[in-house]
Amino acid sequence: MLDAPFPELDDLLRSIGEAGRHVAAIEASEGAAGNISVCVRWPIEPRTRFPVVEAIDLPQVVPELAGACLLVTGSGRRLREIIAEPTANLACILVEEGGRTGRLHTSHHRRFERVTSEFNSHLAVHQDQIRITGTNFHAVIHAQPIHLTYLSHVPRYQDATYLNTHLLRWQPETIVNLPEGLGFVPFIVPGSSNLMAANIESLRRHRIVVWAKHGVMARSDVSIKRAADRVEYAETAAKYEYLDLAAGGGGEGLSGDEIRAICRTFDVQQSFF
Numbered sequence: 636m637l638d639a640p641f642p643e644l645d646d647l648l649r650s651i652g653e654a655g656r657h658v659a660a661i662e663a664s665e666g667a668a669g670n671i672s673v674c675v676r677w678p679i680e681p682r683t684r685f686p687v688v689e690a691i692d693l694p695q696v697v698p699e700l701a702g703a704c705l706l707v708t709g710s711g712r713r714l715r716e717i718i719a720e721p722t723a724n725l726a727c728i729l730v731e732e733g734g735r736t737g738r739l740h741t742s743h744h745r746r747f748e749r750v751t752s753e754f755n756s757h758l759a760v761h762q763d764q765i766r767i768t769g770t771n772f773h774a775v776i777h778a779q780p781i782h783l784t785y786l787s788h789v790p791r792y793q794d795a796t797y798l799n800t801h802l803l804r805w806q807p808e809t810i811v812n813l814p815e816g817l818g819f820v821p822f823i824v825p826g827s828s829n830l831m832a833a834n835i836e837s838l839r840r841h842r843i844v845v846w847a848k849h850g851v852m853a854r855s856d857v858s859i860k861r862a863a864d865r866v867e868y869a870e871t872a873a874k875y876e877y878l879d880l881a882a883g884g885g886g887e888g889l890s891g892d893e894i895r896a897i898c899r900t901f902d903v904q905q906s907f908f
């Protein structure tokens with residue numbers, strides 16, 4: 636939830652660009668992989684940046700988002716290129732009353748036909764979080780960080796308890812930044828309604844969820860860059876775990892006692908250690 640003065644459209648476009656550049660810099664969005672969306676519920680006037688308007692049906696009915704403005708990456712666009720030309724890579728969707736339809740605003744320079752194929756998952760998470768928390772701002776990033784995705788191919792890491800107790804042990808800050816740990820969803824075909832449903836359920840309890848053999852989705856109701864940070868925290872933890880595997884497993888990691896002491900000091904509620 637953000638307080639006034641609210642970020643303006645250009646501030647949001649720049650933040651999405653910076654988050655996209657950051658996700659690419661940590662090798663979590665090769666080629667056109669990954670996508671970003673932001674849902675804001677204060678008035679936005681898109682026509683100065685996105686003058687082309689068309690009516691669209693939304694992929695699902697989202698009555699709670701009536702009046703909201705969504706900024707979302709175009710299908711096939713590269714996250715690293717958003718910052719140089721946001722309006723060529725992003726669309727702006729104003730959700731109409733009833734939540735069945737929207738007005739799709741784009742630029743004359745847009746370089747995509749449709750918005751991201753994961754838009755259904757983005758929209759569903761925005762709607763679910765806004766329904767539960769009433770937030771006026773919500774950001775979602777899907778990324779494909781290499782080490783985390785690799786570990787999701789290893790059977791023992793497909794258990795959420797094993798995954799979390801092994802990843803949250805390498806740096807004191809990890810449990811502070813991800814106190815609910817990482818959610819885990821078994822492999823489901825990208826863009827499907829089954830992935831959408833499992834993803835919503837997991838993001839109710841976590842700030843980031845691993846989609847097995849695919850990547851992650853992270854959310855934030857504070858900033859787009861905060862969601863990108865969550866991708867980086869989780870990927871850094873996975874990188875330590877991978878290093879330890881590659882080095883023969885000699886690293887101790889923080890002990891349960893050490894992690895519990897950190898949590899007492901920083902007043903962190905967690906259930907893994």
Ligand SMILES: [Zn+2]
Pocket residue numbers: 668669777778779825849850
């Ligand atoms: Zn993907």
